Amino acid sequence: xxxLEQKCIDAGLKMTGQRRAILxxxxxADDHPSVETVYLRSKEMxxxxxxxxxxxxxxxxxxMNLVKKHDFNENHARFEANLEQHYHFxxxxxxxxxxxxxxxxxxxxxxxxxxLGFDLVDRRVELYGHKNPDNEGDS
Amino acid sequence: xxxLEQKCIDAGLKMTGQRRAILxxxxxADDHPSVETVYLRSKEMxxxxxxxxxxxxxxxxxxMNLVKKHDFNENHARFEANLEQHYHFxxxxxxxxxxxxxxxxxxxxxxxxxxLGFDLVDRRVELYGHKNPDNEGDS
DNA sequence: GTACATGCAAATGCTTTGCCCGCGA
DNA sequence: TCGCGGGCAAAGCATTTGCATGTAC
Numbered sequence: 171x172x173x174l175e176q177k178c179i180d181a182g183l184k185m186t187g188q189r190r191a192i193l194x195x196x197x198x199a200d201d202h203p204s205v206e207t208v209y210l211r212s213k214e215m216x217x218x219x220x221x222x223x224x225x226x227x228x229x230x231x232x233x234m235n236l237v238k239k240h241d242f243n244e245n246h247a248r249f250e251a252n253l254e255q256h257y258h259f260x261x262x263x264x265x266x267x268x269x270x271x272x273x274x275x276x277x278x279x280x281x282x283x284x285x286l287g288f289d290l291v292d293r294r295v296e297l298y299g300h301k302n303p304d305n306e307g308d309s
Numbered sequence: 310x311x312x313l314e315q316k317c318i319d320a321g322l323k324m325t326g327q328r329r330a331i332l333x334x335x336x337x338a339d340d341h342p343s344v345e346t347v348y349l350r351s352k353e354m355x356x357x358x359x360x361x362x363x364x365x366x367x368x369x370x371x372x373m374n375l376v377k378k379h380d381f382n383e384n385h386a387r388f389e390a391n392l393e394q395h396y397h398f399x400x401x402x403x404x405x406x407x408x409x410x411x412x413x414x415x416x417x418x419x420x421x422x423x424x425l426g427f428d429l430v431d432r433r434v435e436l437y438g439h440k441n442p443d444n445e446g447d448s
Numbered sequence: 449g450t451a452c453a454t455g456c457a458a459a460t461g462c463t464t465t466g467c468c469c470g471c472g473a
Numbered sequence: 474t475c476g477c478g479g480g481c482a483a484a485g486c487a488t489t490t491g492c493a494t495g496t497a498c
Contacts, residue, residue: 184472184477205462220480225463227478241380245488246462259427270425275417282411283436288398292437297418300428323452323497344487359455364488366453384463385487 172197174251177236191215192227196237196251202258202267204246242267242296257295264301311336313390316375330354331366335376335390341397341406343385381406381435396434403440 174193179185191212195203203211209224228249231237240248242260252269255276259268275295283290313332318324330351334342342350348363367388370376379387381399391408394415398407414434422429 186472186478188479218480222464222481223479226465229464241382243380259422259425261427262430268425270421272417272421275414275421278411278414278417279434279436282409282414283398283438286398286407286409287441288400288436289439289441290436291401291439294433294435294437295418296433297422297427297429298431298433299422300430302426302428325453325497327454357455361456361489362454365490368489 174231174236177234178231181234183230187216188212188219188223189227191219192224196231196249199251202240202242202248202250204248206246208249243298255293257297259297259299261301262298266301313370313375316373317370320373322369326355327351327358327362328366330358331363335370335388338390341379341381341387341389343387345385347388382437394432396436398436398438400440401437405440 172193174197175185175190178189178193183189192208194215195208195211199208199211205221205224205228208228209219209221212224213219228237228239232239232249236253237249237251238253240250240258242248242258244265248267254271256269256271257275259270260266261268279293279295280290311332313336314324314329317328317332322328331347333354334347334350338347338350344360344363344367347367348358348360351363352358367376367378371378371388375392376388376390377392379389379397381387381397383404387406393410395408395410396414398409399405400407418432418434419429
């Protein structure tokens with residue numbers, strides 16, 4: 171049983187085949203799949219799934235804070251089950267999304283919110299650019 | 310003549326009444342108006358404007374990098390003509406958007422991109438939270 | 449005059465929802 | 474059994490677009 175599945179059961183959700191498939195897709199994904207992608211992948215496990223169920227399930231998980239919804243300046247949403255605080259770099263050429271963490275950035279953002287007199291409940295940092303081939307960064 | 314208008318003329322765009330109205334709305338706005346809002350405001354200056362023209366003009370200005378498009382986790386886009394690098398704090402209770410700048414943050418983001426081996430072409434930082442009434446931040 | 453701009457309405461594309469049947473607990 | 478969950482198709486909504494007309498230059 172996946173970790174997500176356990177959380178859903180604990181929350182009192184009925185564990186159907188469709189939900190199990192979707193949860194497994196999310197748990198396995200190391201990218202940030204769109205609804206369509208989640209749909210296609212989960213359909214391989216349970217061909218009876220409809221895209222309406224994927225939408226409903228993803229929204230449900232979103233409300234339960236088990237998945238996070240992103241938009242990355244596209245015309246469709248993307249989802250991820252990685253709940254650890256992190257940020258994203260989007261390659262504007264390929265659409266590839268790279269996750270990164272940075273404690274100095276965390277701290278600065280907290281400081282800024284505090285200085286502004288705000289309670290921070292969420293944050294979004296997205297860097298857009300190109301992979302730089304002559305840089306040692308991806309070596 | 311507004312600054313935006315001059316830039317559009319320089320770029321070879323025909324300066325119609327509708328465009329003048331939309332440009333003026335953008336130039337005057339100190340908030341981050343939605344398409345609908347830009348439409349309503351510009352309609353007051355030129356009642357013949359259709360929302361299709363607003364969409365077309367806003368997209369055009371976006372491509373020309375004269376306005377920036379945001380989504381702020383809503384179901385519609387918002388626009389702003391403020392081209393200086395800045396970030397946003399969104400009050401999750403009121404939807405109010407506060408702009409801020411921070412050089413330390415700028416520097417950190419540049420450093421991160423560099424370390425990752427990326428060329429930075431755009432960045433988005435959005436902090437979500439509540440105005441904290443017992444904090445001196447907004448005094 | 450000519451190419452570009454606009455209004456209108458239809459079309460799109462993503463997402464949501466009503467309805468009724470099916471199934472998990 | 475009973476009510477939640479799901480499939481299907483229709484509806485919603487923001488946005489885009491085809492087409493014919495209008496207009497800036």
